[in-house]
Structures are given as structure tokens and as C-alpha cells.
Amino acid sequence: MRHITRAALAALIASSSMLALPAVAQEAIQAGATFIAAAIDPTKGSSSWALVSHGIGEKLFMVDSEGNLVPELAATAERTGDLSWTVKLAPGRFFSDGSPVTATALKKGFDHTFANLPAAKSTGGMIEFEALDDLTLALTTERPVPLIAALFAEWPLMAYTVKDDGSFLFTGPYVVEAFNVDQNLKLTPNPHFPGAESRSPINLRRFGDAQTMALAFEAGELDLAFGLPSEGLSRLKANPDLAVKSFPVGYQYFGFINTERPFTSDVRVRQAIDLAIDRQELVAAINAGSRATGAFAPYFPFAAKERRVTDLDQAKALLAEAGWAPGSDGIQEKNGETLSILIVTYPQRPDLVTMMPVVKAALARVGIASDTRVVENIGDYAAGGDFDIALWAQHTAPAGDPAYFFNSMLKSDGPLNHARYKSDAFDAIIAEFSTAGTLEERTEIALEAQEKLYRDAPATFLVSPSWHVGLSQRLPNYKPWGSDYHVFRPEMGEAR
Numbered sequence: 001m002r003h004i005t006r007a008a009l010a011a012l013i014a015s016s017s018m019l020a021l022p023a024v025a026q027e028a029i030q031a032g033a034t035f036i037a038a039a040i041d042p043t044k045g046s047s048s049w050a051l052v053s054h055g056i057g058e059k060l061f062m063v064d065s066e067g068n069l070v071p072e073l074a075a076t077a078e079r080t081g082d083l084s085w086t087v088k089l090a091p092g093r094f095f096s097d098g099s100p101v102t103a104t105a106l107k108k109g110f111d112h113t114f115a116n117l118p119a120a121k122s123t124g125g126m127i128e129f130e131a132l133d134d135l136t137l138a139l140t141t142e143r144p145v146p147l148i149a150a151l152f153a154e155w156p157l158m159a160y161t162v163k164d165d166g167s168f169l170f171t172g173p174y175v176v177e178a179f180n181v182d183q184n185l186k187l188t189p190n191p192h193f194p195g196a197e198s199r200s201p202i203n204l205r206r207f208g209d210a211q212t213m214a215l216a217f218e219a220g221e222l223d224l225a226f227g228l229p230s231e232g233l234s235r236l237k238a239n240p241d242l243a244v245k246s247f248p249v250g251y252q253y254f255g256f257i258n259t260e261r262p263f264t265s266d267v268r269v270r271q272a273i274d275l276a277i278d279r280q281e282l283v284a285a286i287n288a289g290s291r292a293t294g295a296f297a298p299y300f301p302f303a304a305k306e307r308r309v310t311d312l313d314q315a316k317a318l319l320a321e322a323g324w325a326p327g328s329d330g331i332q333e334k335n336g337e338t339l340s341i342l343i344v345t346y347p348q349r350p351d352l353v354t355m356m357p358v359v360k361a362a363l364a365r366v367g368i369a370s371d372t373r374v375v376e377n378i379g380d381y382a383a384g385g386d387f388d389i390a391l392w393a394q395h396t397a398p399a400g401d402p403a404y405f406f407n408s409m410l411k412s413d414g415p416l417n418h419a420r421y422k423s424d425a426f427d428a429i430i431a432e433f434s435t436a437g438t439l440e441e442r443t444e445i446a447l448e449a450q451e452k453l454y455r456d457a458p459a460t461f462l463v464s465p466s467w468h469v470g471l472s473q474r475l476p477n478y479k480p481w482g483s484d485y486h487v488f489r490p491e492m493g494e495a496r
Contacts, residue, residue, distance in 0.1 A: 028186075028201040029474065029492060031224040032213045034348045035484070036185055036206040040168060040176060042109075042158050043116035045379055049155035054185065054204065055174040055488030060087060060152040060159050063400050065481040069149050073101060073159050073171060077148050080138075085148045089135040094192040095161060095169040103131035105161035105169075112162050118415035120156040122408035123433075146437040153399035155485070173199060173490040182206060187488070195490060202488055210350035217242065217470045224478065225470035226487055229350045230287035233468060243471045246288065249483040250297045250397055253282075253289075253352060253463040255343075255359070256382065256390040256419040263339055264388045268322040270457035273389070275315040276366045277359055279308055282463050285358045286351040289465035294450040295396050295405060297464045301439060302402045302446035308461055315366045324367070332367035340369040341388035346378035349393040351465060356391060382418040389460075390418055395483050402446035403433040410458060421458035 037050035042057065051057040060074040075088045093101040107129040113120050114127055121127075125142025132138050145151050152159075161169045173196075174187035183206055189199035205222075207213035210229040217225035218236060228236070228244065237244050257270045264270055279291035294304035324332040324339055332339035343359060345352040353374060360370045370388075375381045382390050396405040407430060408414050412422040429449045436442050453459060469480045478492070 028203045029223045031202055031204045032207055032222045033226040034207050034210055043113055048158040052158055053484055053487045056172045057158040057160055057170040058172050061149040062153055069400050082144055083141050085139050087137045095171055096175045096190045097169055098192050102134045103137040106159050107131050108162045109160040117156050119408055123151050123404055144434040150399040150401040154404050155398055209347050223472040223474045228468040228470050244468055245480055246466050246468045247480045248466050250395045251393050251483055252396050253393055253465055255460045256392055257458055258388050259458050260420040261388050266322050268318040272315040272318040274457050274460040275311045277362045278310045279462055281358050282355050286354050289463045292461040292464050294461050300397055302443040304450050312366055326367045330367050331369045343370050343389045344373045344375055344387040345391035347374055352391045406430045406449055419458035426452050
């Protein structure tokens with residue numbers, strides 16, 4: 001047809017516009033971070049945490065945006081004996097293939113986790129599961145667990161199932177469309193999660209360093225940049241097309257001090273290291289956060305109240321007591337050896353990389369020389385033990401409870417005890433968590449445990465940080481919460 005009426009043309013334009021709306025609504029959110037899941041298998045490294053952070057998986061219980069421990073896939077949990085519990089599942093929940101979430105299905109996932117992920121056993125030990133009916137899961141713990149909801153809010157215990165072919169099914173608001181290890185992840189809305197029709201796909205790009213991510217955000221390549229470095233924030237905030245939101249997190253920046261290395265096996269050397277570090281300098285270097293009081297963020301009731309101190313004279317006195325004396329160059333010497341240690345950290349937490357030379361300079365003031373190294377896979381590297389100090393970032397109370405951190409990272413047989421710290425006295429203190437059911441009791445135990453750690457110094461607690469997330473005009477209402485445990489969430493359906 002050669003000619004078209006004005007009315008017909010208007011109708012055609014209007015209908016074309018309406019047809020285009022769904023495509024616009026489904027335009028992918030471009031996101032960037034310095035971390036990405038190591039694998040789709042929840043038992044590989046910290047993938048269980050990352051899969052929940054990416055919005056792929058959920059847990060039986062979770063800590064919500066207000067800090068409350070609430071049900072997620074569960075409905076209730078009831079104690080039926082010293083070591084036994086019954087968990088009722090919420091009805092009407094589905095896996096991403098449309099199959100219903102049942103006790104039998106979740107048992108397969110939990111069995112896989114406890115067979116392959118040692119960190120899952122940190123609080124309750126080995127747990128046995130039994131499906132009583134479609135929505136009732138019975139479980140028996142190896143050790144008493146007064147707060148089962150807190151245990152199932154811990155990062156290793158994501159809820160999922162294992163298919164007959166060995167692949168995995170999850171329940172979160174997003175489904176993996178494509179995954180390139182260490183590079184990028186393409187997510188599409190889970191059609192069986194409520195609100196899928198208004199939810200945008202997400203393309204997550206992993207950056208090797210935060211500065212590169214900040215440049216990509218500034219160039220308009222990202223709608224969400226999670227974990228911006230403090231350097232350059234003022235410039236980004238001055239850009240009217242961008243927004244930066246800063247928020248306190250439950251993470252702590254600390255250093256594992258390897259108790260099995262020749263020099264740091266001496267508690268006096270470890271104590272000297274702890275006293276030499278100026279935490280206010282670290283806060284200034286990363287331009288965020290506050291000096292650590294201990295193992296937990298200051299807003300937790302079980303956090304210590306007094307900030308960790310710096311005392312160079314006391315540090316030098318401890319080194320002298322241990323037989324060290326300054327040489328002509330100021331570096332401590334003993335029996336023909338110089339006191340030189342290795343400090344390591346990893347690029348996925350850019351603040352730690354910024355902090356490392358500050359720690360090195362602080363130790364030099366008391367005559368401790370150091371080399372520094374940045375490694376990609378800090379978990380594997382630390383497990384190998386080739387370090388004296390490993391700078392680390394850890395959410396130390398992800399379930400709103402102090403027990404998991406102590407049990408997993410500092411208990412003598414803890415699966416993530418990179419300090420190689422062995423103390424029967426410390427283990428006895430934290431064993432009391434298994435019978436303490438009130439917050440007051442658990443707070444008292446946590447404070448006593450921290451006092452023991454200050455004396456033995458298998459770790460040096462440094463900074464309670466704040467983090468920064470960059471947002472394009474597409475995500476003006478995005479509210480960061482839960483540290484990095486819930487970065488991609490169901491409500492991320494905003495469209496341009």
C-alpha cells in the first residue's frame with residue numbers, strides 16, 4: 001500500500017510503542033563487583049554465600065533488612081529433643097523448573113552440603129535430615145544448637161536440591177542463563193518466583209580491581225557498582241547522573257596471625273604486631289569505617305566496647321622480652337636472623353589492598369620488616385600456610401549470632417582457622433554456646449572469648465568498615481543492606 005492515513009499512522013505508532021514496552025522493561029541491569037560465585041555448586045569454596053548474594057538461592061532462615069532473623073523457605077522450627085528439631089516449610093514455594101519445594105528435595109541438597117562443605121559443620125556438627133512429609137523436615141544435630149534458625153541463616157547452609165544428573169536447582173528470584181568462571185554471570189528472572197514478569201535480567205561483570213570498576217561506572221557502563229573504592233568517591237558524587245550510597249556493614253577487617261610460623265609462633269611477637277598497628281591510620285587510608293573494638297561490628301550487642309589500642313613502647317618491650325633487639329638499621333634481630341614477615345591479602349576486597357602498606361609501615365616503626373603479596377584465591381592460599389599475616393574481610397555475625405565466627409575461624413579444629421590457633425581454653429569458652437539460649441548468655445560468652453583472643457593474639461582486629469555502592473539513574477531506590485549477602489534482590493525490577 002503506497003499511502004496511509006494520518007489516523008492509521010497514529011494508530012500504528014501507538015501500537016508499536018505498546019509492543020516495545022515489555023522489551024524496555026526487560027532491558028538487563030548492568031552490574032559490577034569484585035567478586036563472583038566460584039561455581040554453581042554450593043559446596044565449592046564460598047559459592048553458597050555468593051549464590052544467595054546473586055539472588056539465585058535462598059535459605060531456610062535469613063537476616064532481613066532490619067537485622068531480624070526471619071523465616072525464608074521455612075515457616076517454623078520447633079525443638080523436639082536435645083539434638084532434634086522439626087522444621088515446617090512454607091507452602092507454595094517452587095524451584096526454578098517449577099517443581100515444588102519439598103522436604104525430600106531439600107534433604108538432597110543438605111546431604112550434599114554436609115558431605116562436601118566442612119564449614120557447614122561449624123556450629124552444629126554433622127546434621128542428619130529426614131523428610132516426614134512434603135512440608136516437614138526433621139533433623140538431628142551432632143552438637144546441641146539452642147538457636148536452630150540462626151544456624152540455618154549461616155552462609156554455608158543455602159537450601160537447594162540436587163537433580164538426578166547431578167546439577168542443582170535453586171529457588172531465588174533469578175536463574176543462571178550463562179556463567180563464565182571469574183568473568184561474568186547472566187541472570188534471568190525465575191518464572192516461578194513471584195513478580196517475575198516485572199523483574200529485569202541482570203548481567204554481572206566481575207572486575208579484577210575496584211578502581212577499574214569505578215572507571216566503568218563513571219563511563220556509564222554500569223547501573224550498579226558494588227564495592228566502590230574510597231578514592232574518587234567525591235568525583236563520582238559530583239556527577240549528576242550517578243549516585244553513591246555508603247552504608248555500615250557487619251564485616252570486620254582483621255588479620256589472621258599464623259601461630260605456626262617461626263616468628264609469629266611466639267605470642268609476644270603476635271601481641272607486638274597487634275599493638276603496633278595504628279587503626280586510625282587504616283580508617284583514614286580507606287576513608288570509611290571506625291577502629292575495631294574486637295571481632296564484631298559495634299552495633300551488635302556482643303561487640304566489645306573498647307577500641308583496640310596502639311602502643312609502640314609496649315610493642316617494643318614485648319619484642320625485647322622475646323629476645324629481639326634493634327640492629328643498626330632499626331630492624332629487630334635475634335641469633336643472626338632479622339624479624340621479617342610476609343603479609344598477604346586479596347584484590348576482591350580493595351580496602352584490604354589499600355590497608356596493606358599502612359600495616360607494613362606501622363610494623364616498621366617497631367622494627368618488624370615485611371614483604372607484601374596480593375593473591376587471587378586467598379582461601380586456598382591461606383590454607384597452604386605460606387604467610388605470617390593474612391588480611392581478611394569477614395562478616396562475623398551473618399546470622400545475627402556470634403557463635404559461627406568463633407567455631408569456624410578460630411576453634412582448634414575450625415575449617416577456616418587460618419591462624420592455626422589451638423587453645424583448649426578458648427575451645428572450652430565457645431563450647432558454652434551449645435547450651436546458652438538467651439542473648440545475654442551468648443553475649444557474655446562472646447565477650448569472654450574476645451578477651452581470650454586479645455591475650456593470645458591469633459588475630460588482630462583492625463577496622464569496622466563502611467562500604468560504597470554506585471547507582472545509575474535506573475536504580476534510584478536501591479537500598480544496600482545485609483552487607484554483601486543480598487546484593488541482587490526480588491525488587492530489582494526497575495526499568496528505564
